[in-house]
Amino acid sequence: MSAPSRFDRGHTDDLMTFLTASPSPYHAVASAAERLEKAGFRQVSETDAWEGSAGGKYVLRGGAIVAWYVPEGAAPHTPYRIVGAHTDSPNLRVKPMPDAGAHGWRQVAVEIYGGPLMNSWLDRDLGLAGRLTLRDGSTRLVNVDRPLLRVPQLAIHLDRAVSTEGLKLDKQRHLQPIWGLGDNVREGDLIAFLEEEAGIGAGEVTGWDLMTHSVEPPAYLGRDQELVAGPRMDNLLSVHAATAALTAVAATGDLPFIPVIAAFDHEENGSQSDTGADGPLLGDVLERSVFARGGAYEDRARAFAGTVCLSSDTGHAVHPNYAERHDPTHHPRVNGGPLLKVNVNNRYATDGSGRAVFAAACEKAGVPFQSFVSNNSMPCGTTIGPITAARHGIRTVDIGVAILSMHSVRELCGDKDPYLLANALTAFLEG
Template sequence: MTPPIDRSHTEDLLAFLRDGSSPYHVVAEAARRLEKAGFTELGASARWTGRTGGSFVVRGGALIAWYVPEGAPPHAPFRIVGAHTDSPNLRVKPTPDIGRAGWRQIAVEVYGGVPLNTWLDRDLGISGRLTLRDGGTTLVKIDEALFRVPQLAIHLDRSVNEGLALDPQRQTQPIWSLGRPEQGALLRRIGEHAGVEPEGIIGWDLMLHDIQPPGLLGADREFLVSARLDNLISVHAGVTALTAAADHWTRNTAPDGRFRVPVLAAFDHEEVGSGSETGAQSPLLERVLSRSVAARGGDGEDCARAFAGALCASADMAHAVHPNFSERHDPDNHPLPGGGPVVKVNVNQHYATDGTGLAAFAAACERAEVPWQRFVSNNAMPCGTSIGPITAARLGVTTVDVGVPGLSMHSARELAGAADPGHLTRALTELVTTG
């Protein structure tokens, strides 16, 4: 039986996926939604004083947002949703204009764990952030079919179906025109689209994206198909849960004094290890939350108490059982799309879930009346990881790794159950509000 699907939630997620073609665009859209919900952006170098209500800080492709209920003491424990804004893709190199054999091409570098074959023969646009000579930045997005990484015809590679191996340096460079390479051509095109002179562009963080829009698939349209489901499903769920928690606290108080401070931590660079100023390995989250305590008159003891009582749900995509490769999965744990969010467990701490975190998330699912599933890897297969273990180790907080199950993870276009993003959002809303 097809599970019930919150179609309004799905439509809102589809719009979020369309907008979030780069981490910088994801953050811009999240910030827009937060501001619409009454949150205020704070400058990282400004002085924060006495703030209740909703606040957020933007740093590049990362965003930290939180809501302090009226009357909450400085030591009120944090309820954190952690996610990441980046996705595996092809990123533009510092000298982008190249060519060979009469074709003009763009030099790209592989970002993250990319199944390269999924980027072949797709119509690609470009988006990201431009850094200007005056030190300012601007976003740019050309959502048009400009580029393509063409596959070699089967007539020239009869063994292609015996296993395709692509050289990431020589065989992933997209074409975009004919003729000799012309230095500065790409920047001129991008500058024209962004409304800035190409001479004023001093640096860039640009990436290619599949321009095919997200949509629904299946006999009953029970599947969601899109680029960047990993991990924009979780960012969207986190933003929605945070604004729902804020709405709850504007209308309610905590009669037993059990206030919670809901937090969204959307980091960049998870797909390459999180080791950056905007990644989960940085002190960004710890500093922001510590400052939020101090802004409400709290001291070091209050901050320590807020972290001691904290709980983090690290939300990232999970593996659904693959019908054509079921032997690659644990034989006793087969998550399926539509079965609700997955709790991910790995005793070697590639995931941070322990019994305490699992119980907290399971209780939130029960309160939200949503189903949930378990995931553990086949012992003979390497296990992925997330920001969960990093956050748990850096902050010393109880952390549970969760996510929506899907297929084709890290591909140019991924698949998940259309009902599960809504299930995850409701569970996270319960967790950050009353958990």
């Protein structure tokens, strides 16, 4: 008998709200923290001494968040159940000297972040969001969520070869967005505009981490509205599901494991940062939790040895127009349930024992799941899974949701898969 679902279509509705509210990693972790706070979690500072009381806690660092719930009576060596994900998505990011222009156009100088489908950024109404750092060292989020920028495509009349040779984009010359008219580049213009937008005094901003986003909202799509089109599903879909699962299991109280979510930044460019999965953040938090509950190194070693992590990231649904690009025996479908992602060359961390853990969680939740492998003739992507397994010695399983148009400014998933994933993650965190 299938387990009763904790989540339904309302979860997907809330995912769409989450996507809209999270145009940058900094906004994504703020959105997750807001949901955790409503569930009784409280933020702890990395510079303070930690105490080992029961309850929900979380740490924010830049565009990353780690949250955990300590049940009453948890021993120092109690193992963790972790859901890992990432907050960043490929996009166009503002350069240190952002004010540019030519031939009567005012432009914003941008750099390519990660591996976007660059053509998907053309002729889109773009907003600008991110983090501003002030003279006193404090930070302020900013989100101009209205049509502000545009990367105009060259008319076909001036590029006849595009019809026969395909679109060819130079990352430096062809992707600089326009945002106004004027013959003179005014240094400091963009930041002065953002100071005004954020209600900050002129000249107070001394640093910034800014990025573009499509202002088109997520939407249900299709005759029966069984598809969802929206931005940054890779990988905010997993961040949202993990947050919902953690708050759900925390409400039950009595748990054999300590449930954790870890949403990292910088996955799209290798995870090597202080907020990335290849940095010390997760290990530091887990160790400090052990020590705060009176444990020592032996307790830490026992806890890590019994820990399992699900690395949740989006995967590829079979594309009806390019089915030959997929493995001929593995054709994941949208709304077919979460993916178990396997690669024997360790681009994914899943092995047979990890498969059994995930299968048990899906069975408990009454959720179907599918298997994904890449076509042998094509290189396989990777995730935070192998990094987490290698850095912390934690058994890790790679999973996710099947989508189309990965790394596009606007991706596509099934309407049921987000809440099927959330139900599976809940069962996993419950142990």
